[in-house]
Amino acid sequence: xxxxxxxxxxxxxxxxxxxxxxxxxxxxxNSLFWYRQTMMRGLELLIYFNNNVPIDDSGMPEDRFSAKMxxxxxxxxxxxxxxxxxxxxxxxxxxxxxxGEAFFGQGTRLTVV
Amino acid sequence: GQQVMQIPQYQHVQEGEDFTTYCNxxxxxxxxxxxxxxxxxxxxxxxxxxxxxxxxxxxxxxxxFGEAKKNSSLHITATQTTDVGTYFCAGRGSYIPTFGRGxxxxxxx
Numbered sequence: 001x002x003x004x005x006x007x008x009x010x011x012x013x014x015x016x017x018x019x020x021x022x023x024x025x026x027x028x029x030n031s032l033f034w035y036r037q038t039m040m041r042g043l044e045l046l047i048y049f050n051n052n053v054p055i056d057d058s059g060m061p062e063d064r065f066s067a068k069m070x071x072x073x074x075x076x077x078x079x080x081x082x083x084x085x086x087x088x089x090x091x092x093x094x095x096x097x098x099x100g101e102a103f104f105g106q107g108t109r110l111t112v113v
Numbered sequence: 114g115q116q117v118m119q120i121p122q123y124q125h126v127q128e129g130e131d132f133t134t135y136c137n138x139x140x141x142x143x144x145x146x147x148x149x150x151x152x153x154x155x156x157x158x159x160x161x162x163x164x165x166x167x168x169x170x171x172x173x174x175x176x177x178f179g180e181a182k183k184n185s186s187l188h189i190t191a192t193q194t195t196d197v198g199t200y201f202c203a204g205r206g207s208y209i210p211t212f213g214r215g216x217x218x219x220x221x222x
Binding site: 031033035042043045048056091093098099101102103104105106107 | 143144146148154155156157158161201203205208209210211212213214215
């Protein structure tokens with residue numbers, strides 16, 4: 001298995017633009033997590049899916065953020081409109097079960113100018 | 114909600130010195146995981162501890178889970194430059210794991 005695959009690896013966008021981050025979890029994993037990492041706030045959980053259903057989105061900063069998981073092999077995190085304070089590294093992770101070992105993707109480094 | 118605190122935030126050591134990072138939870142944990150993130154990389158799973166008082170070793174790394182299952186530690190003996198990175202604990206109560214802020218280890222050759 002190629003592991004968790006995220007795209008793009010880097011994204012630079014202008015303030016106000018829509019940004020879509022993509023994730024392909026490891027086949028067979030039923031839990032998927034989106035995290036945001038910054039120097040100031042560390043690794044923050046944004047949203048957690050189990051069996052493609054959003055279970056906990058309490059970490060989503062505000063309505064500008066949305067996430068979907070239309071099937072077991074694909075998830076998106078969308079920011080619309082983007083703001084400079086959204087600049088961070090966004091990680092997707094998957095696991096077998098909600099408490100299992102989490103496998104992280106390589107992350108998307110987002111810069112909003 | 115569950116909180117996981119990790120100390121110290123940073124640790125500078127000379128190569129060959131030992132290193133320890135500590136993780137404390139506000140609630141009793143069912144298990145605790147440790148991850149390592151190299152600079153510019155992504156977190157990579159190291160180990161999971163489940164039992165009260167459990168101790169596990171991976172070469173120069175020793176992981177401990179407290180008797181009350183509310184704290185844990187990671188100790189590295191004789192650090193090497195390859196140990197550089199940020200070490201995270203992730204404590205699980207009855208739900209999904211909560212990550213600590215991590216301890217960044219800087220090893221000076």
